[in-house]
Amino acid sequence: MTSVPPATGPSIAVIIPTRDRRVMLRELLLSLAAQRYPRDRYEVIVVDNRSSDGTDGMVEEVARTTGLRVRRVLGEDRGPAPARNLGATLADAEILAFTDSDCVASSTWLEAGAKAFEDRAVGLVCGPILVPGNLEDPFLDLPVRTRFLLIDAENPFYPTANVLYRRAVFFDAGGFPAPDRHELMGQLQGGDDVELAWAVKRAGWKSSFAPGVVVHHAVHALTWPQWFRYTLLFSTLPLTLKRVPEIRKMLPLRMLLPYHGAHLFKVGLVGLALTILSPVALLLWGPFLLYWLRLCRRDLGRPRRWPALALLVAAWSANHLFLTAILVRSSARHRSLVL
Numbered sequence: 619m620t621s622v623p624p625a626t627g628p629s630i631a632v633i634i635p636t637r638d639r640r641v642m643l644r645e646l647l648l649s650l651a652a653q654r655y656p657r658d659r660y661e662v663i664v665v666d667n668r669s670s671d672g673t674d675g676m677v678e679e680v681a682r683t684t685g686l687r688v689r690r691v692l693g694e695d696r697g698p699a700p701a702r703n704l705g706a707t708l709a710d711a712e713i714l715a716f717t718d719s720d721c722v723a724s725s726t727w728l729e730a731g732a733k734a735f736e737d738r739a740v741g742l743v744c745g746p747i748l749v750p751g752n753l754e755d756p757f758l759d760l761p762v763r764t765r766f767l768l769i770d771a772e773n774p775f776y777p778t779a780n781v782l783y784r785r786a787v788f789f790d791a792g793g794f795p796a797p798d799r800h801e802l803m804g805q806l807q808g809g810d811d812v813e814l815a816w817a818v819k820r821a822g823w824k825s826s827f828a829p830g831v832v833v834h835h836a837v838h839a840l841t842w843p844q845w846f847r848y849t850l851l852f853s854t855l856p857l858t859l860k861r862v863p864e865i866r867k868m869l870p871l872r873m874l875l876p877y878h879g880a881h882l883f884k885v886g887l888v889g890l891a892l893t894i895l896s897p898v899a900l901l902l903w904g905p906f907l908l909y910w911l912r913l914c915r916r917d918l919g920r921p922r923r924w925p926a927l928a929l930l931v932a933a934w935s936a937n938h939l940f941l942t943a944i945l946v947r948s949s950a951r952h953r954s955l956v957l
Contacts, residue, residue: 626656626659627655627656627659627732628659628711628712628713628732628735629659629660629710629711629712629713630655630659630660630661630711630712630713630714630715630728630731630732630782631660631661631662631663631705631706631709631710631711631713631714631715631785632650632660632661632662632663632715632716632717632728633663633665633702633705633706633709633714633715633716634646634662634663634664634665634705634716634717634718634719635665635667635693635698635701635702635705635718635719636664636665636666636667636669636673636719637666637667637668637669637695638669638670638671638673639669639671639673639719639720640669640671640672640673640676642719642720642836643664643673643676643677643719644676644680645722646717646719646720646721646722646723647662647664647677647680647684647686647688648680648684649722649723649724649725649727650662650686650688650723651680651684651685651686652725653723653725653727653728653729654725654726654728654729655728655729655732657685657686657687660687660711660715660728661687661688661689661709661711662686662687662688662689663688663689663691663705663708663709664677664688664689664690664691664719665691665692665693665701665702665704665705666690666691666692666693667693667694667695667696667697667698667701668692668693668695673690674690677689677690678690691704691705691708698718698778699794699795699796699810699811700794700796702716702778702793702794703793703794706785706788706789706793709785711785712784712785713731713732713735713782713783713784713785714782714783714784714785714788715727715728715731715781715782716778716779716780716781716782716783717778717779717780717833718778718779718835720835720836720838721747721779721780721833721834721835721836722750722833722834722836723832723833724830724832724833724834726830726831726832727745727830727831727832727833729830730745730828730829730830730831730832731743731745731782731828731831733828733830734782734826734828734831735782735784735826737824737826739823739824740784740823740824740825740826741783741784741787741818741819741821741823741824741825742776742781742782742783742784742787742815742818742819742823742825742826743781743782743783743825743826743827743828743831744772744773744776744780744781744782744825744826744827744828744831745780745827745828745829745830745831745832745833746769746770746780746829746831746832746833747767747768747769747777747779747780747832747833747834747835748768748770748832748833748834748835749766749767749768749834749835749837750834750836750837756768756837757878757913758913758914758917760837761839762845762929762930762933762934763839763840763841763842763844763845763933764837764838764839764840765837765838765840765844765845765848766835766836766837766838767779767835768835771827772825772827774812774864774865774867774868775811775812775815775865776811776812776814776815776816776825777811778794778811779833779835780831780832780833781811781815782831783818784823787818787821787823788814788818790821791814791817791818791821792814792817793814794810794811794813794814795810795813795814809854809857809858809861812858812862812865813858813861813862816862816864816865819864845937846937846940849937849940849941849944850944852875852877852941852944852945852948853944853945853947853948854948855875855945855948855956856945856948856949856951856952856954856955856956857948857952857954859954859956860952860953860954869956873955873956873957874957875941875945875956875957877941878934878938879906879909879910879913879934879938880938880941880942881957882905882906882909883906883935883938883939883942884938884942884957885902885903885905885906886902886903886905886906887939887942888902889901889902889903890903910927910931910934914927914930942957945957
């Protein structure tokens with residue numbers, strides 16, 4: 619009788635901060651229970667920031683019914699960064715894998731992540747962040763007032779919805795920086811994930827984008843006030859780019875933000891200001907309008923869709939105006955130009 623060799627591969631700890639997301643967290647835990655990676659080579663640590671929706675009982679139920687090695691610990695309810703650091707200190711694994719409680723991991727997530735670390739020069743691994751379903755273009759197929767992440771190439775912000783670190787590298791870099799950003803109009807400010815990733819890269823470690831390291835991010839429906847409040851996340855961008863100037867390489871002219879035509883909208887604003895000299899300056903709105911015409915070209919032949927498309931462009935224009943005001947104020951405050 620031939621003996622079966624023991625499962626090998628680096629040990630991995632999956633760390634998940636959460637608060638009052640019992641239903642979504644359960645879907646994530648079930649996806650972690652279905653990983654192709656050897657079950658005895660990974661564990662899951664849920665850092666619960668004082669949930670009141672029965673998260674504790676749900677975690678126990680999933681552990682009992684699936685055999686997943688998962689434990690729940692109480693966080694201090696100071697945001698996700700301290701919760702992730704707490705989980706990391708409690709983990710006894712070679713690799714620390716981070717995701718969010720509104721995500722679902724593909725079955726290859728840990729397997730592909732572990733493989734990427736076979737290159738000993740790699741200190742952090744990231745992968746695609748997709749939305750559920752087979753949408754051709756989520757920005758057009760989903761309602762405008764939604765929040766989600768969509769990343770299909772290495773992103774210089776390295777969001778913690780999908781990133782893995784070598785444990786030693788993580789602690790050498792100091793973990794996630796202590797939050798020094800307050801809640802603004804109810805929107806918790808971030809940036810700690812960016813600073814940690816670049817601290818690791820500056821120390822000489824390579825980053826690796828692995829196509830098989832896939833998570834799917836939930837689509838959150840928002841009210842109009844919530845949608846505009848979500849834009850406040852960008853208020854920390856000038857400070858983040860001041861601390862991590864390497865990110866400027868992704869921006870046109872190293873200062874414009876190419877966020878869904880936002881940079882072209884700003885060109886139009888310049889044209890509007892210049893109309894005091896000549897009405898011809900209104901032609902500077904042309905690139906912004908062409909951008910949206912190309913984006914909506916598949917619906918232009920359906921007149922019934924025109925009112926919805928007009929509302930879409932109007933909503934994004936209002937959002938861009940709000941975003942511009944936020945960035946102007948924040949750029950002046952931190953003396954770091956981002957528009």
